[in-house]
Amino acid sequence: MNMFQAINNAMDLALEQDSSALLFGEDVGFGGVFRCSMNLRDKYGKDRVFNTPLCEQGIAGFAIGVANTGTTAIAEIQFADYIFPSFDQIVNEAAKYRYRSGGLFDCGSLTFRVPCGAVGHGALYHSQSPEAYFAHTPGLRVVIPRGPIKAKGLLLACIKDPNPCIMFEPKTLYRAAVEEVPVESYADDLGKCDILREGRDITLIGWGTQIHVLLEVADLAKKELDIDCEVIDLVSVLPWDTQTICDSANKTGRVLIAHEAPFTQGFGSELAAYIQEKCFLRLEAPIKRVTGWDTPFPHVFEPFYLPDKHRCLAALKEIINF
Amino acid sequence: MLSGVQRSYSAGVKRVDDRYAFPGARDASFVNSLKLTMPEDYAPIPIYRVMDRDGYVLNEQEDPQLSQEVVEKMFRDMLLLSTMDKILYESQRQGRISFYMTNFGEEASHIGSAAALEMRDVIYGQYREAGVLVWRGFRIDQFVDQCYGNDDDLGRGKQMPVHYGSKELNFVTISSPLSTQIPQAVGAAYALKRKPNNDACVVCYFGEGAASEGDAHAAFNFAATLECPVIFFCRNNGFAISTPSNEQYRGDGIAGRGPMGYGIATVRVDGTDVFAVYNAMKRAREYVLRENKPVVLEALAYRVSHHSTSDDSTAYRSAEEIEMWNTLEHPISKLKSYMVHKGWFNEKEETEFVSGVRKQVLKQIAISEKKLKPNWREMFEGVYADMPKHLLEQQRELEQHVEAHKQHYPLKSFKQ
Numbered sequence: 226m227n228m229f230q231a232i233n234n235a236m237d238l239a240l241e242q243d244s245s246a247l248l249f250g251e252d253v254g255f256g257g258v259f260r261c262s263m264n265l266r267d268k269y270g271k272d273r274v275f276n277t278p279l280c281e282q283g284i285a286g287f288a289i290g291v292a293n294t295g296t297t298a299i300a301e302i303q304f305a306d307y308i309f310p311s312f313d314q315i316v317n318e319a320a321k322y323r324y325r326s327g328g329l330f331d332c333g334s335l336t337f338r339v340p341c342g343a344v345g346h347g348a349l350y351h352s353q354s355p356e357a358y359f360a361h362t363p364g365l366r367v368v369i370p371r372g373p374i375k376a377k378g379l380l381l382a383c384i385k386d387p388n389p390c391i392m393f394e395p396k397t398l399y400r401a402a403v404e405e406v407p408v409e410s411y412a413d414d415l416g417k418c419d420i421l422r423e424g425r426d427i428t429l430i431g432w433g434t435q436i437h438v439l440l441e442v443a444d445l446a447k448k449e450l451d452i453d454c455e456v457i458d459l460v461s462v463l464p465w466d467t468q469t470i471c472d473s474a475n476k477t478g479r480v481l482i483a484h485e486a487p488f489t490q491g492f493g494s495e496l497a498a499y500i501q502e503k504c505f506l507r508l509e510a511p512i513k514r515v516t517g518w519d520t521p522f523p524h525v526f527e528p529f530y531l532p533d534k535h536r537c538l539a540a541l542k543e544i545i546n547f
Numbered sequence: 548m549l550s551g552v553q554r555s556y557s558a559g560v561k562r563v564d565d566r567y568a569f570p571g572a573r574d575a576s577f578v579n580s581l582k583l584t585m586p587e588d589y590a591p592i593p594i595y596r597v598m599d600r601d602g603y604v605l606n607e608q609e610d611p612q613l614s615q616e617v618v619e620k621m622f623r624d625m626l627l628l629s630t631m632d633k634i635l636y637e638s639q640r641q642g643r644i645s646f647y648m649t650n651f652g653e654e655a656s657h658i659g660s661a662a663a664l665e666m667r668d669v670i671y672g673q674y675r676e677a678g679v680l681v682w683r684g685f686r687i688d689q690f691v692d693q694c695y696g697n698d699d700d701l702g703r704g705k706q707m708p709v710h711y712g713s714k715e716l717n718f719v720t721i722s723s724p725l726s727t728q729i730p731q732a733v734g735a736a737y738a739l740k741r742k743p744n745n746d747a748c749v750v751c752y753f754g755e756g757a758a759s760e761g762d763a764h765a766a767f768n769f770a771a772t773l774e775c776p777v778i779f780f781c782r783n784n785g786f787a788i789s790t791p792s793n794e795q796y797r798g799d800g801i802a803g804r805g806p807m808g809y810g811i812a813t814v815r816v817d818g819t820d821v822f823a824v825y826n827a828m829k830r831a832r833e834y835v836l837r838e839n840k841p842v843v844l845e846a847l848a849y850r851v852s853h854h855s856t857s858d859d860s861t862a863y864r865s866a867e868e869i870e871m872w873n874t875l876e877h878p879i880s881k882l883k884s885y886m887v888h889k890g891w892f893n894e895k896e897e898t899e900f901v902s903g904v905r906k907q908v909l910k911q912i913a914i915s916e917k918k919l920k921p922n923w924r925e926m927f928e929g930v931y932a933d934m935p936k937h938l939l940e941q942q943r944e945l946e947q948h949v950e951a952h953k954q955h956y957p958l959k960s961f962k963q
Contacts, residue, residue, distance in 0.1 A: 255789045255863045276790045278759035279725065307724060310761060346645035348707040350723035489937070518927065518941050524645075525696040525704035526926035528957055529945060535955045539948060 226406040229399040231373035232261045232338070235380040236299060238410045240269045243297050246384070248274045250284055250301030250338075258303060259340055259399050285311035285337070289319050289389075292332035297384060305341035305393060306350040312358070319389040320364030333387035336380070341369075342395035342434050343485055343531060348524035354433070354486040354517075356393055360463040360495070366390040366415055367462040369433040373404040375460065378413035386415055395433040418466040420473070424453035427479040427544060430470065430496060432459040435483050435532065442537045449538075452545060462492055467499060474500045478509035479544045483532045488516040510547035513540045592802045594847060595827060596817035600875060602884025604822075611822050611829075615891050620682075621662060621821055622886060623900060625654040625879050628678045630904040631687065632852075635694060638912055639708075639856040644694045646708045650677050652819070652851030655878030656782050658682055659824025660750070660846070663832060667747040669739070670718045671732040673725065674709055675782065675852075676752045683716040687904075691911040697918035698962050703929070704921050726760035729753055729779070733770045733841075736777035740839050748776040748835045756787020758801045767809040770841035778831045779811075779843045782818065784850035789863040805843035818846030819878040822885075849876065922962040923949075 240246050248262060254276040256263035266274040277284050281302055288300035302308045323331040343352045359367050366388050370376035383390035422443055429439040436458045443454035455473050459465060474480050480500055482493040493514040500512055515532040523530055597609045604610045632649040639647040657678025670679055693711050696704035702712055702720060712720025732751035739745050757763060758781060770777050781801040785792050805813030812834060816823040824846055831842040849872035853860045886892035927934060927942045949956050
């Protein structure tokens with residue numbers, strides 16, 4: 226299965242196992258613009274899998290209400306770039322429901338699925354990676370898969386988790402690699418990162434599409450410089466796996482963080498600040514962040530905007546030669 | 548023609564004594580039998596049209612009596628739009644541009660409305676209003692250069708194709724997020740109203756799907772309460788990507804929201820009838836400038852196009868349905884019939900015009916494709932009025948990186 230099929234399969238299982246579960250969003254009925262909900266309306270009925278009017282704030286508020294009753298809500302926001310009208314509902318409502326009511330009410334059975342990230346020609350409004358805005362919001366879980374197996378495990382975990390969750394899905398990965406995805410239901414541990422490759426010289430941290438760039442950088446570093454990279458997929462942006470990351474930083478003493486979102490206040494800033502606070506005496510070089518620039522995501526300049534393997538490798542060399 | 552906001556009262560209902568009026572509904576009367584007011588209690592707002600399907604004027608008094616010259620411009624602009632759309636759509640299919648959106652079936656809404664305006668009127672569009680630009684004089688090279696994001700693109704390569712904008716033509720640059728432009732248009736109208744001797748209005752185009760966004764509500768309500776000379780031009784083409792209008796709303800379209808919902812004068816027209824759109828727009832413009840109040844204008848049509856080059860609409864509607872709207876009910880064929888009856892139509896001239904436009908667009912594609920993209924350093928420009936220090940530093944960092952890794956970047960495609 227590729228990633229959109231793995232997500233389709235996860236939602237199929239969720240709808241099958243939990244007869245309360247609802248799936249909705251713009252154009253979800255006919256299968257969604259990325260085909261993630263294909264055939265699910267036919268299988269589970271249009272009272273469970275349906276189109277909403279074109280209104281993200283409505284989708285989010287509606288989803289919270291559904292979840293207030295204990296019903297499982299899987300809500301799709303068509304593009305991460307269009308999530309902002311629902312910001313108030315997500316940040317002020319979903320994230321704070323349990324806390325403000327002293328635990329009387331919550332909307333934990335709510336999961337947002339949100340396609341995000343660069344695709345090569347998406348420009349300002351079909352490319353953004355807004356995870357850091359949401360990572361600044363206590364009460365939310367934010368996760369990002371790197372491929373089909375992870376996407377299925379994360380989505381099923383989010384659906385079961387008793388907190389409102391957002392899964393940002395890098396849309397360029399929907400039809401990228403095919404993996405042997407187990408057909409049965411399984412759920413990942415939320416809040417854990419994955420060490421994809423062990424190494425002793427430097428820790429490379431990324432998530433989503435960027436993890437594939439970093440794996441390539443690790444290969445290049447080995448081949449060109451005989452450097453052993455430890456590559457870590459953060460997976461969970463909030464809450465994040467401080468233990469594994471700090472263990473790795475303490476081991477290698479060198480850290481490079483890369484993400485597509487802009488530099489200033491990107492989630493890399495949080496990681497860098499935390500790591501230097503906890504691992505200061507073990508660090509051999511300043512932590513470097515390789516990211517999108519502090520500009521809107523541009524159309525024709527995308528090749529210059531992205532934190533590509535060349536920029537990552539150059540930064541790696543600087544860290545190593547510090 | 549504009550459905551007024553005055554309501555009529557049925558017999559036997561007493562007017563409220565003003566002294567005791569509730570502030571939230573001063574004009575409402577009292578009744579003493581309980582009744583739910585049902586949607587069916589209101590007849591749908593009628594659809595104004597001038598021509599029938601065969602291009603005959605139904606009521607001579609409604610014929611706008613436009614000169615042959617103006618009607619020919621309308622016809623040619625509609626043909627130009629449709630011809631250019633076909634070629635640019637195909638060019639995306641061939642991988643030459645990254646994205647495109649066509650305007651098929653809505654040509655009359657664009658041209659009829661644009662023709663009734665003055666150039667000083669400010670346009671806020673959604674993204675499917677290229678015809679308005681055609682009417683105002685946006686040139687083929689400007690369209691194609693924008694789609695390529697090359698150095699002659701007025702938008703400097705920042706946005707996806709079809710995100711046109713022109714200061715000269717008073718057409719605010721398109722933004723992909725839906726409906727964000729609607730309250731902005733209201734603000735612009737308010738500011739214009741306050742200018743001495745103002746004689747310009749604002750026109751905001753949006754789809755019936757976009758009207759579901761919260762911004763649409765905010766815009767309608769602000770325009771009504773703050774009394775703004777803005778025309779809300781809803782292109783109701785039946786589809787928001789795959790979502791049909793009956794899953795978008797259950798009221799009487801977008802027009803139905805105007806008079807009762809927001810207290811806004813409203814008109815609904817056949818958007819495939821260029822003269823109906825023209826007349827309604829003309830009247831709306833007079834009204835908003837005379838009264839300093841908004842108008843809701845709903846133009847009903849059918850989106851013959853796929854949503855975009857990313858969409859195959861046969862996944863959610865039948866090819867027969869599309870074909871019907873692409874032939875019998877097509878706005879261009881209706882205007883053509885009208886011209887035939889007037890003796891203004893010349894088959895040979897039409898064929899020559901279309902083939903001329905084809906050649907021009909194809910030639911322009913070849914030219915625009917070869918033009919360099921803007922200097923990549925421009926990526927950092929326009930974020931702020933002046934480039935702040937942190938962006939200057941980032942630009943310098945990238946310059947050094949690119950200099951050291953030239954072979955990995957498409958520098959040959961960009962101006963140096």
